[in-house]
Every structure is written in structure tokens, then in C-alpha cells.
Amino acid sequence: MKNLAWILSLTTLAAGFAVGEAAAQAPASAGNSTTPAAATQVKIENFSFAPQTITVPVGTAVHWVNRDDIPHTVASEDKSFKSKVLDTDDGFTHIFSHSGTYTYYCSLHPRMTATVVVR
Numbered sequence: 001m002k003n004l005a006w007i008l009s010l011t012t013l014a015a016g017f018a019v020g021e022a023a024a025q026a027p028a029s030a031g032n033s034t035t036p037a038a039a040t041q042v043k044i045e046n047f048s049f050a051p052q053t054i055t056v057p058v059g060t061a062v063h064w065v066n067r068d069d070i071p072h073t074v075a076s077e078d079k080s081f082k083s084k085v086l087d088t089d090d091g092f093t094h095i096f097s098h099s100g101t102y103t104y105y106c107s108l109h110p111r112m113t114a115t116v117v118v119r
């Protein structure tokens with residue numbers, strides 16, 4: 001019985017971490033504190049992101065749109081954003097609230113990579 005109690009407390013601890021993590025991520029994805037300075041669009045076409053590198057001010061909403069007949073995704077290497085699977089003409093928007101260099105890729109075709117530089 002002592003073991004069971006120990007396992008239960010571990011499970012509770014793990015659940016606590018999961019909740020804490022979700023709460024910590026919420027402000028970053030909401031990004032409501034900053035008004036977007038500009039909207040910038042990136043096209044997904046012929047298995048590549050165009051433009052390949054964009055440089056935007058902090059607070060920019062970057063919008064991706066899939067112009068291929070093949071599904072793609074937009075997923076950052078640091079996991080700060082990830083789209084669902086985008087079918088043809090589907091879009092995804094992420095607001096960049098912090099400066100940095102964000103490398104991202106298509107999780108279905110990981111050789112498709114591109115960069116957003118936020119200053």
C-alpha cells in the first residue's frame with residue numbers, strides 16, 4: 001500500500017506540471033498585449049516557404065497560406081508555434097511577441113525549412 005500511495009503522488013505531481021506548462025504557454029500564444037505592427041504573409045508553394053526568410057518588427061502577425069495541392073504544416077523548431085495540417089488554401093497566423101530568430105519547418109516534410117527574424 002505504501003508503494004501505491006507513492007505512485008499516486010507521482011501521478012499528481014506530473015499532472016501538476018502539465019497544468020503549469022499549459023498556463024505558462026498561454027500568454028505567448030495569446031499575445032494580446034501587443035498590437036500587430038503589420039501583417040506579413042508567407043506562401044507555401046512547391047514544397048517551400050516563400051519568402052524563405054522574413055524580418056519583421058516585434059508584434060507582427062505572420063500569416064502562412066498553403067498554395068500547394070499537398071497538405072503542409074508550419075512548426076517552429078523551438079515549439080513556440082505549430083499549425084494544424086493545412087490543406088490547400090488553408091492558413092495559419094502567429095503573432096511574434098518576442099524578438100529572436102525562429103526557424104520553422106513543415107512537420108510532414110521536414111526538409112522544408114524557413115526563418116522568421118523578429119526585431
Ligand SMILES: [Cu+2]
Nearest residue numbers: 072106108109
Ligand atoms: Cu509539407
